[in-house]
Amino acid sequence: MPTDSQYIVESIKQGCVTLADGEFLIDRLVKYVGNGRIRWHVEFRGHRVEFTTGQLKKQPTFRRKMLEQAGVLPPQRAGAAYRRWAIDLRKNAIELPWRDRPVDVDFAIDRLTSYGDGRWTVEYQGKAIKFTTTKLRRQVSFRKRMLAKAKVLPPRLDPVAYRKWVDWLIQNATEAAPQASDTLMSEKSWLDDLPELAGWQKDAPPQATS
Structure with missing residues (x-):
């Protein structure tokens, strides 16, 4: 299993869509709380990507999940710049109860x-x-x-x-x-x-x- 960074490097070599700083603007971040859980949903161009707090704080993990589930690679930021960006993002999140989490309209069992x-x-x-x-x-x-x-x-x-x-x-x-x-x-x-x-x-x- 490749690390997040290795996966990203391989994806870049294969020509994945890498966004510049001004191009990567998420629609909103929603914080779902309850049942002892906290999950964050990043909504971006019709995609909804779920993160734990730890995943959101780690830039390689954040970039990998966005690449896997939304098909785009967010810009690489310096460590301190990413931490500030992630903090600002969480501060401006919309908070909703856990049970109100949205579901994908294409939900289907195998x-x-x-x-x-x-x-x-x-x-x-x-x-x-x-x-x-x-x-x-x-x-x-x-x-x-x-x-x-x-x-x-x-x-x-x-x-x-x-x-x-x-x-x-x-x-x-x-x-x-x-x-x-x-x-x-x-x-x-x-x-x-x-x-x-x-x-x-x-x-x-x-x-x-x-």
Whole structure:
């Protein structure tokens, strides 16, 4: 895995779009807080790139993520100049609750797999998230579990539209090969190994800092 700097150098060699100082003007920065988390969304030319505070402070990481997700490479600034720029950016951020994070309109799962007896896994960007039929059909449960396990909050749909979407997913689901251990697994025990989704109703206590 190349470092951020190595990746950027290779991308420059391949002719990526490098912006000059005056060309790189972000539309806005939004700070999402709650549940013990802070995330920053940089909105730029229709793209929305999510950062942690640490990623935003590190110029190589910031430039790499912008290159990967927005297709442009921000200008290289001197260390002190970048730190001042990042501080000013955070000072002028719009602060919103964590649950109000926007979602991409093109949200789509990779695959739904059926294990029989009301057990499913939703595959999304390399993650497999377990669901029972009940939790899959309830939009609130689906969105909560996707947020907790895949760090993405699916769009909120009209109830009728959500039911149609889930019905379509189920009709087109992939059947998993049966396994002997699966035959005695109930719908409840399918989720027993998953942690409770604490923090959805109330914020988690802030972590102690050293």
